[in-house]
Amino acid sequence: MNERDFADLAAGHALNALSDADERAYQEALAGNPHWSSHVRDAADAVAAIADTVVPVEPPASVRASLMARITDLPQVGASEPEPERNSADLEDYAAAGPAPVEPELEAVAVGPSAGSGWGLRRWFTLAASIVAVLVLGFGAVTIGQQLTRPASLVALEQVTTAPDAQSATATTTDGAVVTAHWSASTGQSVLVTDKMSALPSDKTYELWFVRDDTAIAAGIFTTDADGKATAVLQGEFHSGDVIAVTVEPAGGSPDGTPSSAPVVAVATA
Known part of the structure; x- marks a missing residue:
């Protein structure tokens, strides 16, 4: 996993939007790369800032239904044809593999997804869940825009x-x-x-x-x-x-x- 992937996971973690596998990957990567903790703080601060500026409002059911309908239209791994035969190592989710051994000087963990691991699809689901979470925080973004454009x-x-x-x-x-x-x-x-x-x-x-x-x-x-x-x-x-x-x-x-x-x-x- 590279630092950019970790930053994506940190955002999903801050929004409580990670799957169990991605949460494990996030925790393991953080343990192996404590110098990436700035992404954790940045994500938490961003979510807190959003939460402080809007009034919690449950979005209309139609918004959630429309979003989830779009997600189901995304290509699914193995949805139309069987996946190629893989050995047990390939089938293992990268998140469960754990971080690679590191030297004492804490070099970056080099864990990454194998071909067809579904990481791209999981990222779509994480993004979608994050959007839903932001929507639940409130449609107060409209109010924020109105405040910013108020006459002097x-x-x-x-x-x-x-x-x-x-x-x-x-x-x-x-x-x-x-x-x-x-x-x-x-x-x-x-x-x-x-x-x-x-x-x-x-x-x-x-x-x-x-x-x-x-x-x-x-x-x-x-x-x-x-x-x-x-x-x-x-x-x-x-x-x-x-x-x-x-x-x-x-x-x-x-x-x-x-x-x-x-x-x-x-x-x-x-």
């Missing part, structure tokens, strides 16, 4: 609202829009969440500002959806006592970096 604004909002010093304040515009500012001095982040903001023509945009010591500091532009909803992260570091304001500016933002109109809403954070 929602990630920032979660970071702000879960900070130990998270604070928020809400203001209402004259036309009934509801605007909530969330901020955290410890993280230096702030996020504005809007609802029912008025739709703007294509040549206009909303712009965010930090009003600090009577100075307006541009903090980015944003647009809303059809319902006037938006989650906008203010660019730049939030300071305690800032007023978070919104103005209507030309598309692309204020050309000179200062507000060109009175704020449509302003939220005090002090």
Whole structure:
């Protein structure tokens, strides 16, 4: 058995997916090659990482049935014609043969499958069993993908609202829009969440500002959806006592970096 084959067995062992014969081969190869133990740790860490990121969910029976149906379609040794006559040594499973004698300096065990030993087929079954085991761990992989592709604004909002010093304040515009500012001095982040903001023509945009010591500091532009909803992260570091304001500016933002109109809403954070 070479090191790559052992790594495959280590993965199957970590998933409890080895046959009895392959488990024996795995244990014997590990005993003869303790320097391969890194593969054992890597496989165990990988399985633990998967288990920690998904919620256990039993996959639909149709998935398991479909997978096992595919396995049965694989060529089986001796399924269509008798195997050639072999002597007793050839018939012995390589895993039961045990490791070859080694020198005291622990050179690699050179145990390997003989022709027609079925190792390739066993590897297919180990792989299939591993896939089933991962499926049983949960279809939470979809959830993981969703987490990884979440908009940056929602990630920032979660970071702000879960900070130990998270604070928020809400203001209402004259036309009934509801605007909530969330901020955290410890993280230096702030996020504005809007609802029912008025739709703007294509040549206009909303712009965010930090009003600090009577100075307006541009903090980015944003647009809303059809319902006037938006989650906008203010660019730049939030300071305690800032007023978070919104103005209507030309598309692309204020050309000179200062507000060109009175704020449509302003939220005090002090």
